[in-house]
Amino acid sequence: MTISALKTLDDLPMAEPGSFEGQSVYEAMARMRDRAPFARTEIGITLALRNRHIALMTGDATRQIETETKMLQGITDGPIFEFTRLAMLFANGDVHRRRRTPVARTFAFKLMDAMRPKVREIAEGMIGEVLGAGPINFVDDFAALLPAQIIASILGIPQSDIPVFLTWIQDTAAALGFVPPEERARIEASMTDFMAYVTDLLDDRRKAPQEDFLTDYVRATEAAGNLDEGEIRTQILGLILAGSDTTRGSLCMTLSELLQHPEQWQNFVADPDGLKRGVVQEGLRYQPVVSAIPRVLLRDLEVDGYRLPEGSVVAVSLVSALRDPDVFADPEQFDIHRTDHQRWHFAFGAGAHRCVGEALARAEMEEALATIARLAPNSRLVGRPPQLGFGAIRPVSAMTVAFEA
Numbered sequence: 001m002t003i004s005a006l007k008t009l010d011d012l013p014m015a016e017p018g019s020f021e022g023q024s025v026y027e028a029m030a031r032m033r034d035r036a037p038f039a040r041t042e043i044g045i046t047l048a049l050r051n052r053h054i055a056l057m058t059g060d061a062t063r064q065i066e067t068e069t070k071m072l073q074g075i076t077d078g079p080i081f082e083f084t085r086l087a088m089l090f091a092n093g094d095v096h097r098r099r100r101t102p103v104a105r106t107f108a109f110k111l112m113d114a115m116r117p118k119v120r121e122i123a124e125g126m127i128g129e130v131l132g133a134g135p136i137n138f139v140d141d142f143a144a145l146l147p148a149q150i151i152a153s154i155l156g157i158p159q160s161d162i163p164v165f166l167t168w169i170q171d172t173a174a175a176l177g178f179v180p181p182e183e184r185a186r187i188e189a190s191m192t193d194f195m196a197y198v199t200d201l202l203d204d205r206r207k208a209p210q211e212d213f214l215t216d217y218v219r220a221t222e223a224a225g226n227l228d229e230g231e232i233r234t235q236i237l238g239l240i241l242a243g244s245d246t247t248r249g250s251l252c253m254t255l256s257e258l259l260q261h262p263e264q265w266q267n268f269v270a271d272p273d274g275l276k277r278g279v280v281q282e283g284l285r286y287q288p289v290v291s292a293i294p295r296v297l298l299r300d301l302e303v304d305g306y307r308l309p310e311g312s313v314v315a316v317s318l319v320s321a322l323r324d325p326d327v328f329a330d331p332e333q334f335d336i337h338r339t340d341h342q343r344w345h346f347a348f349g350a351g352a353h354r355c356v357g358e359a360l361a362r363a364e365m366e367e368a369l370a371t372i373a374r375l376a377p378n379s380r381l382v383g384r385p386p387q388l389g390f391g392a393i394r395p396v397s398a399m400t401v402a403f404e405a
């Protein structure tokens with residue numbers, strides 16, 4: 001096909017208004033997929049709707065967005081800007097590899113898998129406190145707490161510091177995505193304290209090495225010898241932030257779907273360990289918390305009969321790709337028994353930036369949900385099921401659960 005025969009972005013339909021928030025996004029995406037493989041948005045980003053568009057993230061035809069998103073928000077200096085400038089997530093090429101390698105090496109699968117007993121212990125403690133005692137705020141009092149406690153334990157943060165650590169996480173998680181202008185000052189103040197705390201943790205390990213992740217990380221950065229102090233500490237903050245709202249939302253939505261499908265919940269209760277992997281695979285597919293992964297095109301591309309121009313931003317919609325009927329049978333059905341999951345779950349991205357915390361996220365979700373099924377098999381949702389809102393990491397709405405034995 002010659003370039004002139006290709007359609008252009010102008011030929012694409014606009015994304016439907018309902019395609020960004022709430023339960024309506026899935027129906028909107030399905031209708032949009034039927035019309036064209038891509039959709040335009042009002043802010044000029046092209047949404048890629050098919051599962052095969054994962055390829056846009058694995059080759060060398062695209063790059064990660066760097067500090068541009070913050071500059072567009074008018075943030076050009078200060079802690080949020082510095083975080084974006086120094087984090088692996090917003091870097092490309094050698095810079096990205098340099099920052100990612102020491103983390104990937106030490107945040108290894110085996111170490112994260114070994115956290116499973118700790119996750120069970122924490123989940124058992126949290127459930128034990130409220131079992132049979134009426135409804136709880138599941139988002140704040142379980143789903144946010146669990147990843148925070150686990151990452152605190154990985155970083156060797158003493159129990160007495162956990163309340164302030166939790167506040168920092170809550171205050172600063174927005175630094176990863178859109179920062180509401182009215183909240184910038186508060187976020188930045190909190191981030192400054194958080195960074196100072198991480199700096200102290202790293203200094204402690206340099207002075208008094210221990211048998212733990214942080215000591216190994218410090219050693220790996222020293223062996224590499226090519227990261228500055230700002231980069232070294234920013235990756236730790238990045239780990240904490242990237243693993244918080246993502247795991248929180250995924251835990252909520254997976255439990256919510258299970259409780260809305262009583263037959264599947266009963267199956268899970270009967271065999272938590274046998275089914276926990278399938279439950280998490282399906283929860284991540286059915287309600288992905290990362291809505292879309294944007295990339296900048298480094299050259300003109302021809303995809304599915306369209307010419308996508310160099311310099312344009314294409315965001316591969318996980319919300320759509322994970323319900324693509326080309327890949328998943330009955331994609332709109334929540335089914336913990338499905339056998340057509342992809343080898344590399346796209347909820348964790350693809351290519352150079354694929355989630356470095358996948359093993360930990362899986363350990364947390366699988367063990368927490370299996371513990372709920374074991375200890376609180378008659379649990380129920382109280383009120384409306386939660387929904388995922390608008391954002392790069394889709395925020396989860398309120399969720400109330402009564403844990404019942």
Ligand code: HEM
Pocket residue numbers: 088089090100151238239240242243244246247250289290293294346347348349350352353354355356357358360361
């Ligand atoms: C269910 C939970 C999680 C989901 C759905 C998730 C999803 C993702 C996705 C889609 C990306 C790629 C973003 C991109 O390509 O632009 C990513 C990257 C990343 N994730 Fe996760 N994540 C989860 C949990 C975690 C956890 C627990 C950690 C660490 C404690 C973590 C740390 C990171 C980091 C550091 C990156 C950046 C990797 C890089 O740029 O090379 N994530 N995650």
